[in-house]
Amino acid sequence: MxxxxxxxxxxxxxxxxxxxxxxxxDGTIDRARAKRMLNPFDRYALQAALNxxxxxxxxxxxxxxxxxxAVEVLxxxxxxxxxxxxxxSDKRLAASDTLATAYAxxxxxxxxxxxxxxxxxxxTTDGDTAxxxxxxxxxxxxxxxxYCQDFRIAADQVYADRIIEGGYQKIISxxxxxxxVANSYHRLEYKSFHGSWKVQQLLRNTEEQNKYIQSVDLDVxxxxxxxxxxxxxxxxxxxxEKVGEIGGNCSMHEGHSAEELVGEVVQSxxxxxxxxx
Amino acid sequence: MTEEDxxxxxVRGEVLIVAEQxxxxxxxxxxxxxxxxxxxxxxxxxKLSCIVLGHSLGDIPQKLVACGADTVYxxxxxxLNTYRTLPYRRVVCNLLDSMDTPAHxxxxxxxxxxxxxxxxxxxxxETGLTADCTELDIGSYEHKSKLDPTKVGLYExxxxxxxxxxxxxxxxxxxxxxxxxxxxxxxxGQMTPLKPDPNRPGRIISIPVNIMTExxxxxxxxxxxxxxxxVKLQEADVxxxxxxxxxxxxxxxxxxxxxxxxANSAVGATRKVVDQSWIxxxxxxxxxxxxxxxxxxxxxxxxxxxxxxxxxxxxxLIIAINKDVxxxxxxxxxxxxxxxxxxxxxxxxxxxxxxxxxxxxxxxxSAH
Ligand SMILES: Cc1cc2nc3c(=O)[nH]c(=O)nc-3n(C[C@H](O)[C@H](O)[C@H](O)COP(=O)(O)OP(=O)(O)OC[C@H]3O[C@@H](n4cnc5c(N)ncnc54)[C@H](O)[C@@H]3O)c2cc1C
Ligand SMILES: Nc1ncnc2c1ncn2[C@@H]1O[C@H](COP(=O)(O)O)[C@@H](O)[C@H]1O
Numbered sequence: 001m002x003x004x005x006x007x008x009x010x011x012x013x014x015x016x017x018x019x020x021x022x023x024x025x026d027g028t029i030d031r032a033r034a035k036r037m038l039n040p041f042d043r044y045a046l047q048a049a050l051n052x053x054x055x056x057x058x059x060x061x062x063x064x065x066x067x068x069x070a071v072e073v074l075x076x077x078x079x080x081x082x083x084x085x086x087x088x089s090d091k092r093l094a095a096s097d098t099l100a101t102a103y104a105x106x107x108x109x110x111x112x113x114x115x116x117x118x119x120x121x122x123x124t125t126d127g128d129t130a131x132x133x134x135x136x137x138x139x140x141x142x143x144x145x146x147y148c149q150d151f152r153i154a155a156d157q158v159y160a161d162r163i164i165e166g167g168y169q170k171i172i173s174x175x176x177x178x179x180x181v182a183n184s185y186h187r188l189e190y191k192s193f194h195g196s197w198k199v200q201q202l203l204r205n206t207e208e209q210n211k212y213i214q215s216v217d218l219d220v221x222x223x224x225x226x227x228x229x230x231x232x233x234x235x236x237x238x239x240x241e242k243v244g245e246i247g248g249n250c251s252m253h254e255g256h257s258a259e260e261l262v263g264e265v266v267q268s269x270x271x272x273x274x275x276x277x
Numbered sequence: 278m279t280e281e282d283x284x285x286x287x288v289r290g291e292v293l294i295v296a297e298q299x300x301x302x303x304x305x306x307x308x309x310x311x312x313x314x315x316x317x318x319x320x321x322x323x324k325l326s327c328i329v330l331g332h333s334l335g336d337i338p339q340k341l342v343a344c345g346a347d348t349v350y351x352x353x354x355x356x357l358n359t360y361r362t363l364p365y366r367r368v369v370c371n372l373l374d375s376m377d378t379p380a381h382x383x384x385x386x387x388x389x390x391x392x393x394x395x396x397x398x399x400x401x402x403e404t405g406l407t408a409d410c411t412e413l414d415i416g417s418y419e420h421k422s423k424l425d426p427t428k429v430g431l432y433e434x435x436x437x438x439x440x441x442x443x444x445x446x447x448x449x450x451x452x453x454x455x456x457x458x459x460x461x462x463x464x465x466g467q468m469t470p471l472k473p474d475p476n477r478p479g480r481i482i483s484i485p486v487n488i489m490t491e492x493x494x495x496x497x498x499x500x501x502x503x504x505x506x507x508v509k510l511q512e513a514d515v516x517x518x519x520x521x522x523x524x525x526x527x528x529x530x531x532x533x534x535x536x537x538x539x540a541n542s543a544v545g546a547t548r549k550v551v552d553q554s555w556i557x558x559x560x561x562x563x564x565x566x567x568x569x570x571x572x573x574x575x576x577x578x579x580x581x582x583x584x585x586x587x588x589x590x591x592x593x594l595i596i597a598i599n600k601d602v603x604x605x606x607x608x609x610x611x612x613x614x615x616x617x618x619x620x621x622x623x624x625x626x627x628x629x630x631x632x633x634x635x636x637x638x639x640x641x642x643s644a645h
Contacts, residue, residue, distance in 0.1 A: 102400060128442065129408040134362075134396035143495040144362055146393045149552070159498075164389045165299065165565050167502035167558070169359075173495035183582075184552050231425050234405035235453040238418060238437075242447060250597075250607050254615035258624040261614050266628050269594055269612060274515050274573060275633050276540040277640070 002156060005058035005116040005175075008109060009049035010133075011042040011077060013070040014126045038073045041121035043188040044181040048151075049119045050081050051186070056153055059083045061112060065093065065104055074213050075202065079195040080188065085213040086112050092218055092225050097233035098127065102135035107223040109140065111216065117158070118178045122147065130180065137178040145171055146180045289323040289434060290381040290457060291348070295369060296329035296341060297390050299360070300500060303337050306386035308470035310463060311345035313413050314384060315471060320415040321434050323381060324348065328372055328484075330365055332358040342479030345471045349479060354486040356493075359500055360390050363492035366397045372484055373402065373458065382436050383458035384413075389565070391462045399460050405453025406460040407438035411467045414439070418452050428455055436461065466568060466587060508559045510543045515573040516592070518545035518562060519555075520585075522578020522599065522618060526555040531622050532577065538629040545569065547585050563588035577618045581606025598622065 015034030049060045062077040064070045065088040074085030088108045096104065109115065118140075120133035130146070137144040145151070149168070151160035153175075162169045163182055202209040218225055226232060251268070253261045266272065292314045297304040311327065318325040327346040329337055331353065338349045352368045373380055383398065385391035387409040399406035414437040420428050432454035438461040442449045453459050510516060517536040519529055529544070536542040545567075546560040562569055564584040574592035579585060581597070581604055589595070590609060597610035598621045607613040614621055 097405065098396070099400060099403060099405065126443075129406075130392050131396040131399075131406060131408055134393060135400040138366075138397040138400035141491075144393070144397075145495070146362075147389050162389075163565060164500070164502075165304070167500065167565075169497050170499040170501070171495060172498050177495070184549060234403065234456050235407060235451050236420070237449050238452045239450040240442065240447050241450075250610045250613045252602075252607065252613045252615065254602065254613075258616055258620040259628075261616055262621060262624045262628050265596060265612050265614060266625070266632065269573075269596070271573060271594075271596075271629070272632050272636075274539045274541070275629060275636065276538060276542075277633055277636055 003056040003058060005052055005056055006114050007049045007052050007058050007060045008112065008115045008118040009042075009045050009060060009062050009077070009082070010105065010118065010120045011046065011062050011064050011073050012039045012121070012124050013037070013064065013066050013073045014039045014124055036069060036072065038076055039121055039124045041123055041125070041183060044183055044185040045119040045121045046077055046080060046082070047186050047188045048179065048181045050189070052117065052153065053081070058116075061086060063105065063108055063112060064088070065101065065108065071213060075199050078202070078212060079191040079199045081192050081195050087213060087215045088217070088221065089215060090217040090228075092229050095230040095233065096228060097235045098129050098131040098135055099234055100228050100232035102132050102139055103227050103232060104218070104223055105132065105136055106139035107221040108216065109136075111221040116175050118142070118176070120178065120180045122180050122182055133178060133180040140178070142176060142178045143173050144178045144180070145173060147182045148179045149182045149184050151179065288378055289321050290376065290378040291324045291326045292318040292321065292382040292384070293373070293380045293458065294325070294327040294346070295383065295385045295391070295394065296327050296337070297386055297388060298329065298331050298334070298337060300502065301331065301333070301335065303340060304386070304388070305470075306388055306391070306463075306465050307341070308344050309465070309468035310384050310386060311341065312470040313463065313468040315345040317382060317413060317415055317436070321381060326350065328352065328369060330357045330368055338481045340473065342481065343473040343475050343477055345477070347479050349481045350484045351481060352484050352486050354488070356488050357486065359497045361495060361497060362393055362397060363495065364488045365394055366401070367488060367492055368484070368486055369394070369398055370401050371487065373398070380458040381434070383460045385462045387462040387464045395460060395462050402456070402458065404456040404458060404460055406462070407440055407451040407453075408462050410438045410440045410461045410463045412439035413437065413461060413463065413468070418454055435459070464587065465564065508543055510545055510560070510562065510567050510569050513541055513543035513571050515539040515542040515575070516545045516562075516569055516571045517542060517575045517577065518547070518579060518589070519550060519577050520547040520579030521549045521553075523550065523555070526553070528619075529556055531618070535575065535622055535626055538626060538633070547579055576606055576610065577622060579606055580604050581609065
């Protein structure tokens with residue numbers, strides 16, 4: 001599969017951590033009440049996808065599963081230079097755990113067509129499991145590189161650095177494959193002028209928007225609804241409990257001159273006991 | 278299954294731990310998992326087993342028995358020398374498939390290996406997996422929700438997988454009693470290992486390794502481990518750590534200058550600055566670096582990412598200097614200084630030097 005490549009990137013809309021999302025009684029998130037944003041970890045995956053396109057040529061498809069407002073994150077990826085978006089939205093997907101999510105995304109990917117490489121974020125800030133990527137790779141029967149910190153492609157092989165405890169692994173993999181991108185990968189570049197302009201046009205014209213963003217449901221992708229949502233999820237949140245922040249109660253020192261701030265800390269702690277005398 | 282069967286406590290499958298070794302070195306997380314597994318197996322009335330994969334494993338299987346395993350499955354093969362997703366997945370799934378009574382629970386570490394492998398095993402068996410647990414327990418669970426009638430019922434001997442959620446502000450108890458093995462990964466440093474007992478009895482069983490060509494689509498060219506022993510981070514009373522907020526390699530001199538104020542100190546760093554080559558790897562603190570517990574930890578220009586936090590959160594006194602009042606580090610530091618490191622740190626050095634001189638004068642005076 002020589003370049004140009006078909007590049008897929010998976011992005012999720014998550015509740016903004018700044019605005020504390022409420023929880024439903026069953027422990028799932030009340031997405032309606034929360035402010036929404038692109039999962040911060042997916043920004044690195046997006047940059048990786050765009051870098052492949054820039055360096056080797058190809059087309060980037062961003063895929064997301066979520067309620068209809070998730071189209072916002074797909075539009076955001078278009079502003080950065082993504083070519084096509086696919087949104088999987090269906091009420092029957094509610095309360096999916098990672099296994100059910102990976103199944104639904106797997107069916108979406110098969111529907112979306114040929115791919116050479118799939119990028120995922122390391123993890124989400126709401127699910128926070130880092131499981132969906134590898135579970136998806138299992139369904140698709142692909143090799144995977146998780147915690148990928150950097151990579152290049154040569155002769156249709158991927159050469160990657162993977163983070164491990166106390167060091168790195170240098171990996172060589174055939175394509176197609178799935179890569180989860182570490183948060184030490186290159187930062188997401190600014191939106192392109194052309195991309196932003198295009199999205200402005202799309203926002204005014206639904207018909208035009210549908211050319212760039214395909215909306216699908218379980219019937220379109222041919223997914224088995226028994227394997228989706230609550231029914232397809234082998235785990236359940238049985239209970240949640242509020243915990244105090246570990247450490248907690250940080251005494252904040254701010255607003256004065258450095259001299260005063262430091263003075264407060266030096267005087268109110270046991271720092272002096274450890275001085276070299 | 279009738280109602281009776283469900284509660285009748287049938288013969289329970291084993292609790293299986295997937296051991297982790299890097300370049301032949303058994304990882305501490307495995308000992309922690311054996312500690313947790315011993316507790317779970319005891320409560321369930323089942324056995325604790327452990328699978329270890331690698332090549333020329335030396336006395337690792339014996340160590341695993343000494344640390345709690347009733348049975349150790351050894352998969353020894355040159356191709357298993359270094360961890361790779363597909364071959365490891367193949368061998369572990371084959372083992373689980375071959376068991377007469379399916380394993381009840383399967384546990385891995387929330388390490389870069391465990392978090393890579395566990396989801397693949399779970400997806401293969403279509404079973405539940407809870408990531409990054411801080412507590413594990415066994416208990417019963419009654420599922421009442423009629424949304425899915427096939428799941429309603431009372432379940433005994435369920436794995437309670439307890440993990441932080443929403444930036445650690447909530448603790449969630451997650452269950453998946455409908456399918457075995459019930460799976461979880463545990464965060465390093467959370468479970469307590471047993472004291473090794475070389476006289477513990479246990480079986481060591483060699484298991485077949487059938488790697489397929491398709492498992493070799495990905496190869497490891499090299500494994501680079503850069504943890505040095507030279508920097509005495511673990512013994513220091515005071516650690517001065519620098520992060521990306523320092524802006525440059527040269528700015529690390531400021532860290533050394535502050536550290537020099539203290540009698541027994543060392544300089545630490547985040548992974549991000551190590552990746553920039555501002556400071557060598559042996560200074561790195563965190564999940565993929567060292568775990569430290571100094572009396573004082575001074576974090577300069579560090580955001581407080583969870584991977585850094587797990588390596589230093591147990592320090593006696595944490596002082597954080599960061600110019601962003603919303604930085605995560607202020608959520609768990611004891612003292613937070615909101616300010617620019619380039620103003621705050623030189624000022625701290627100045628004041629500490631002043632205190633030192635005062636004390637020196639006092640010592641000289643009292644010596645007379
Ligand atoms: C698998 C994996 C393993 C990892 N393992 C580790 C690990 O072992 N250890 C580790 O540390 N990280 C690890 N990381 C990386 C971790 O997620 C973070 O990316 C990293 O800790 C961030 O480093 P930082 O705080 O130095 O940088 P940043 O997150 O960029 O934070 C810099 C901070 O400096 C502040 N700042 C900027 N300028 C100034 C100034 N002039 N004065 C004061 N403050 C300033 C900013 O407000 C910011 O909060 C790992 C990541 C992965 C994916
Ligand atoms: N609903 C979703 N839609 C698209 N991608 C997803 C979704 N959930 C998870 N992912 C992808 O899987 C990664 C890991 O997610 P998680 O396992 O939830 O931590 C994310 O960074 C995304 O790339």
